Amino acid sequence: MTKAGILLLTLFTAATTASTYAADKRYPLYSVEKIEIVDPSSRSAWEDKNFLDCSDVILTEEDVRHALKHMRRISKKSYFSEDTERTGCSGGASVTFRNGKIIVIGIEPTGRINTFEANAKLEPTAVPGSFYDCDPCRKRKMALLKDALNRADERRLKKLEAEGAIPHGEAERRLKILRADRDQP
Known part of the structure; x- marks a missing residue:
């Protein structure tokens, strides 16, 4: 296949994908x-x-x-x-x-x-x-909304900690993990 043919095929594929x-x-x-x-x-x-x-x-x-x-x-x-x-x-x-x-x-x-x-x-x-x-x-x-999701996680984890569902200090550790996961691409 020629370079022009490959280019046309690539453009066609891109156009088809974009129309999805x-x-x-x-x-x-x-x-x-x-x-x-x-x-x-x-x-x-x-x-x-x-x-x-x-x-x-x-x-x-x-x-x-x-x-x-x-x-x-x-x-x-x-x-x-x-x-x-x-x-x-x-x-x-x-x-x-x-x-x-x-x-x-x-x-x-x-x-x-x-x-x-x-x-x-x-x-x-x-x-x-x-x-x-x-x-x-x-x-x-x-x-x-990443910041809003982080605030919701914090509210949920602090509530669990206050209720004794998770050990004291665990909310902060879990929150750091959740935020690090959310920041990854």
């Missing part, structure tokens, strides 16, 4: 006119403060742009699967596109995303909602 997390073409990022954060942080019954306190999870406009760029559509069954990682935290935003289309998007730090098309009053239209997964979003958000 290509955005939904119905909601192109270049067509976004306005993003409004409706609910920067909310919690559900799934919230586990031992893992992550939802008050530490704040949805930003940059998070929404990142999601629109990388989210990939999944089935409703996959979205609600018992095997799906959840934190119980999410944020919501409305996105207005140049063509007048409005979507409401809910984003969790785990990369679970749901959307529905809405009217100007942010009420759902007849178009059914869609469900997405965004692994690049999860990696990005969880990296940003």
